[in-house]
Amino acid sequence: MSLRAKLSLGTATAASLLLLAGTATAAQPGSPGIGDPYYPGAGNGGYDVSHYDIRLNYQPATDDLSGTTTILARTTQELTSFNLDFLLAVKSVRVNNRPAEHVQRGGELTVDPPGTLRAGTDLTIVVTYADVPSGRAQDGYTAWKRTPDGALAIDQPDIAPWWFPSNNHPTDKATFDVSVAVPSGVEVLSNGLFGGTAQQINGWTRWRYRSTTPQATYLAFLAIGQFEVRQDTDSAGRPVITAYSERLGADRNAAVASLERTVEVTEFLEGSFGPYPFEANGGVAAPGIGFALENQTRSTYDAAFFRRGANTYVVAHEVAHQWFGDSVSVERWRDIWLNEGFASYAEFLWSEHVGEGTAQENAQYLYDLYPADSPFWQVLPGDPGAANQFHGAVYDRGALAVHALRLEIGDEAFFELLREWLVRHRSGHATIEDFLALAEEVSGEQLDELFRTWLFTPVKPAALPGAVGVQARTAVAEPKSFRKMRETHEILAGHHH
Template sequence: MAFSRSTRQHRPLPPHRPFRRRSARLAAVATAVAAACVISAAPATASGAPTPGAPGIGDSYFPGLGNGGYDVQHYDLDIGYAPDTGRLDGRTTVTARATQRLSAFDLDLQQLDVASVEVNGRPAAFVRDGDELRIRPARPLAKGRLFTATVTYGGTPRPLGGPIVFGSNYGWLRTKDGVFVGCEPNAASTWFPSSDHPADKATFDIRVRAPKGLTAISNGRLVSTRDRGGSTITHWRESRPMATYLATATIGKFDVRTGRTPGGIPVYVAKDPSLPPGGVDFYGVTAAVTDYWSQVFGPYPFEETGAIVDDTPEAEFSLETQSKPLYSGVRSEWTIAHELAHQWFGDSVSVARWKDIWLNEGFASYAEWLWAEHKGTGSAHDAFRAAYAARKADDPFWKIDVADPQRDTMFSRAVYSRGAMTLQALRERIGDRAFFRLLPLWTARHRYGNASTADFVALAEQVSGQDLGSLFATWLSSRNKPDLP
């Protein structure tokens, strides 16, 4: 994610037929009321008996995000959106594997109203508890078995805000002609039910129904586009595992250009035609950066690269949505280099817990310095020294533990810049040969998975043959300005 300079550098739908008739909605409400006592008052059971899954995945920054008792394998989203009213109607099927004998389980879902829930095709009891959707299937779910949960829902998604992203709203952001959808870290569950934590990645099919004349863009490859009445239904498929916050369903008027990079990777770039002409060449820079990072970081991990460039100044950030980064008010060659580096660091290799966010942002910020080296406009060594010199010893910048920055400062400048400094200090300590062997080995070892700071330190020590604990402790966690190496 990149923020604007003030924070971080560098068509109406026709009447929509509901998914269920009104009687079904009323029955679902009655079922939910009856289920509330059943779900909340589940008695203690003997060892080996079915039990409810945990309501969170165990992340101290977001205790309610993600869920226990199962591992999501795939999301099938079918949503319809009316830009004139802001109404969203959805039907999401979650395919998951039970990791325990489940009597009940949760999904994360904010704001929206639930009409019905089915588990393995049978009606299931459910109840809302804040941002948790608690579900009790008609029969317990066996450990190790796949199951499906289908949720029919609707409402008007609202963006989130607060100190996490320096006051910028994020999530489902309405625009003059549609919606800009950028959800890091916790807003995916404002538009679809999910296990909304990067530790539970899955593949996706995303179908978006929007008024004719608008383009709906999501992750992965475009499967089909078809018209029905006054609407266009667009089907996208992300066949590589993806964290929920990286999903998008951005809708609006776009000029689309497709092709391949010189290295042969498919490219899809969509740009809002209302943006002024000139400026950065998103197609050309995206193609060049993707190919170069493929040489430095290892093979490109997804089926397509690209960009979604929207006129959304109120979104004071750009985001590494998987396969097609989103760009709002932050648009530059360096931002493109940053967001595309995230395809390796953050998207393919995702954090195990949000406290390790520097593994995303520090690496992507360091990639900007590597891009400058590649372009011949400056060295990472000089960028490191300049960033270091710009911060006085008493600057609060040095008081943040980048390895555990705390929730409300997890996107602070220190996480970005000090994270990048840590990587340059590591490079100067172990040498270019070991450093540039480490980066692709890291992305290969944890491809499509999750990792932690401890994992990276261990791999860096393995590759270099050096004890690097003090280096990482100094540059990531010391509360004083370190001495230069």
């Protein structure tokens, strides 16, 4: 069956399900999962969130976290109860100013409000809690990272359950207000616009941040500890915040030499992707993360990326995610190629821009690097499975798939496609099938076979397509950028649970 046929079948099936749902009038509990095949328990059904207000207190000395999250949402069906994804111990829950019964089991907080909630009801959900996040695990894993001077709430695909209750799936984005009080002298970084600090009478300081563009829950982050924080603005007047852990040691200068070029990298990528989609920019560097992650408006980077000097390739990768992954998010985690393939390809574009190897040279060298019998080609970027979601092939073969598409349809159609994709789905989510449909619309070509070959076939493609619009020549030597990019991808691909 062709990808287009599968898409049509999926649309028909979805329509049938919606029709059946529309005939059901009895109130029922919201589902404890949003229906993602890779992570059945991720997200919840029955409501959509519009805003999170997260107000916390954190003591680094003991890893004690306490506070209140207020969630603004609206029901999408008649509900007798609903779930939130959350691991910490809950003290109380209120729904629309009334106390609500609740139980916790397996990372699910089930809320039983007084009375039935009609479809289309506005909800104000207030959850008060206190716990030690590093002591909580799910499936044997703890995403919260306690550090010698604080903590890092940073991970993918899950981090929210360790610090705020949520509808934890990229298909339910919301705006955020984050406010965290810590002992004075400790710094706090989060997403979006910095709202300043307020001194409290107990010797603590409260830090405030606001994300005004809808954001997926896994992209919300905290970095708490001893940081050097720098503030600036870019040429468009957007605030730019970069922060460097005081524990970076010998890696500090290389980290600064990399992250302080974030605006330059952003401006370059705007030439290919269109206007930067968010209200702020920047980055955070710290040891103890173990990877880099595209936290919206403020990517975070482990010190390991800078052990061999400055690394602007990882910056290009994470900044590219602000468009591919953050602004336009996956509809299912199976669609991860839409994030990692294009972020990895941004490194090829950056390499060409700085004169360290053309996109064609990097693609050809990478294609030649893996023999036909390498297990690398067995991983399918278009559907890698949850266990291989962040496999190196999703990054490297994913980038090759992007380049193959560019060679097939030519530069004019390729870059028009990228810009149209990012406009059409801005602040939303989409699938690989959606991208295929748009690629065919923009190019006027039938691309089923190309996508099947590069994304869904467990064999090495016979060759890169013939060049159209870019110089095609086999690299006779390793591009100057290649080793740095390979190191970057090995760290990026090696961390996820």
